Amino acid sequence: MNAPRLRDLTKIRRALDAKAAELGFAACRIAAPDAIAQAGAHLAQWLEAGHAGDMDWMASTAARRADPLALWPQVRSIIMLTLAYGPEGDALATLQQPACGNISVYARHRDYHDVIKGRLKQLGQWLLRQAGGGEIKVFVDTAPVMEKPLAAAAGLGWQGRHTNLVSREGGSWLFLGAIFTDLPFTPDAPEQDHCGSCRACLDICPTQAFPAPYQLDARRCISYLTIEHKGFIAPELRPLIGNRIYGCDDCLAVCPWNKFAASAHLIQLQARTDLVAPGLAALAAQDDAQFRSYFSGSPIKRIGHARFLRNVLVAIGNSRDASLLEAARNHLHHASPLVRGMAVWACGRLASRAACHDLKARYAAGETDPQVLAEWRALEVAA
Ligand code: B12
Numbered sequence: 606m607n608a609p610r611l612r613d614l615t616k617i618r619r620a621l622d623a624k625a626a627e628l629g630f631a632a633c634r635i636a637a638p639d640a641i642a643q644a645g646a647h648l649a650q651w652l653e654a655g656h657a658g659d660m661d662w663m664a665s666t667a668a669r670r671a672d673p674l675a676l677w678p679q680v681r682s683i684i685m686l687t688l689a690y691g692p693e694g695d696a697l698a699t700l701q702q703p704a705c706g707n708i709s710v711y712a713r714h715r716d717y718h719d720v721i722k723g724r725l726k727q728l729g730q731w732l733l734r735q736a737g738g739g740e741i742k743v744f745v746d747t748a749p750v751m752e753k754p755l756a757a758a759a760g761l762g763w764q765g766r767h768t769n770l771v772s773r774e775g776g777s778w779l780f781l782g783a784i785f786t787d788l789p790f791t792p793d794a795p796e797q798d799h800c801g802s803c804r805a806c807l808d809i810c811p812t813q814a815f816p817a818p819y820q821l822d823a824r825r826c827i828s829y830l831t832i833e834h835k836g837f838i839a840p841e842l843r844p845l846i847g848n849r850i851y852g853c854d855d856c857l858a859v860c861p862w863n864k865f866a867a868s869a870h871l872i873q874l875q876a877r878t879d880l881v882a883p884g885l886a887a888l889a890a891q892d893d894a895q896f897r898s899y900f901s902g903s904p905i906k907r908i909g910h911a912r913f914l915r916n917v918l919v920a921i922g923n924s925r926d927a928s929l930l931e932a933a934r935n936h937l938h939h940a941s942p943l944v945r946g947m948a949v950w951a952c953g954r955l956a957s958r959a960a961c962h963d964l965k966a967r968y969a970a971g972e973t974d975p976q977v978l979a980e981w982r983a984l985e986v987a988a
């Protein structure tokens with residue numbers, strides 16, 4: 606197959622936007638593979654500072670992440686796409702209902718990886734048909750690709766002070782996807798930073814996870830703590846998590862550019878109504894099979910039942926709702942130390958001093974896990 610002539614690519618480029626829109630994408634722009642030279646240095650600084658926490662996969666893939674040409678030497682153009690997933694109402698409304706769990710907007714529906722990847726493949730296949738040849742690779746958070754700097758370099762928006770991509774047309778409720786191709790398109794111009802003097806996202810962060818504007822310490826971010834982090838959450842951070850049981854949207858939701866954001870129009874990205882404010886007691890009562898079936902097709906299933914229960918128990922501990930004590934107590938003998946430990950903490954937050962002593966007398970003696978034993982000791986100090 607002959608390589609497409611540049612004139613053909615200009616024609617294809619004009620048709621690409623319409624095809625992307627037809628597939629549900631909000632916008633489509635192109636970056637050159639060498640357009641994010643600075644991002645590698647920032648990534649290195651971020652890793653060096655320990656801001657990745659225990660996401661070891663960020664460091665082990667850093668060289669390819671920093672340089673698309675290291676990931677795929679044949680790449681000549683990177684087509685970046687946004688897809689809108691804005692909520693219908695106030696994304697933070699459930700934070701006012703402590704007996705319910707707040708699930709971040711991006712996880713209230715089908716797993717976006719599945720929804721977007723299929724569309725990227727369709728767009729990529731269309732492109733290859735138009736060009737009469739070439740190669741593509743599609744990515745949506747599925748490979749070591751720095752999607753935000755690439756999207757900014759392509760002109761889809763800018764990385765706001767909260768580090769996520771914001772666009773003047775779409776605000777910050779945007780997923781990103783990438784098509785790498787060996788077709789040599791002319792790159793689009795980058796967008797400027799339009800944060801101005803605003804710092805709303807930095808100020809609202811419940812855990813003060815931004816050591817400086819445009820830098821996030823993931824170890825303090827509730828999204829990291831509830832999704833990526835596998836172990837015990839530091840005791841001083843637990844009260845700040847409130848009822849956020851999967852991810853966090855505070856810094857996105859407060860962004861003034863969201864007045865231009867579109868709600869999700871793809872049916873697969875519209876919120877499941879039962880995931881907008883699910884009751885904590887009901888979630889805590891699910892066994893492993895019920896958890897898997899309830900969250901089938903949802904990104905929440907990926908973290909597994911024990912980690913999810915850890916999050917639910919932190920929220921129960923923060924609820925100040927004594928009627929949820931029973932739900933916490935039921936997990937004091939759970940097989941997972943992570944769940945037992947958080948059950949101890951939640952009981953300590955909800956039970957009376959006398960009840961805490963009774964629980965300890967009943968359950969702590971048989972405990973062998975050092976971290977759970979530490980939770981029992983801390984409960985004694987608090988009680
Ligand atoms: C790791 C990761 C996380 C981590 C770390 C987040 C982070 N900010 O790095 C955690 C688990 C915390 C996370 C949380 C979330 N994530 Co996330 N995450 C990613 C992932 C896989 C990689 C991001 C990355 O490369 N981080 C490394 C840092 C160094 O890169 P950076 O953030 O771009 O940093 C830039 C600047 O901050 C600056 N910088 C950084 N350090 C320094 C230091 C100095 C000195 C200077 C000057 C500058 C500087 O330069 C960097 C390069 O341009 C991407 C998918 C992908 N493959 O890209 C999704 C992605 C970024 N996540 C996404 C989403 C939706 C979220 C959440 C909103 C989910 C939620 N509701 O809970 C939150 C938002 C939290 C936040 N404020 O960032 C979307 C964002 C879409 C968008 N519009 O931008 C992405 C792109 C996935 C997708 N395909 O849609 N995420």
Ligand code: SF4
Nearest residue numbers: 810826827853855856
């Ligand atoms: S997602 Fe939440 S915890 Fe993380 S930086 Fe944003 S506001 Fe802070």
Ligand code: SF4
Nearest residue numbers: 765766800803806860
């Ligand atoms: S809230 Fe303000 S500072 Fe943060 S990304 Fe939006 S405009 Fe920028």
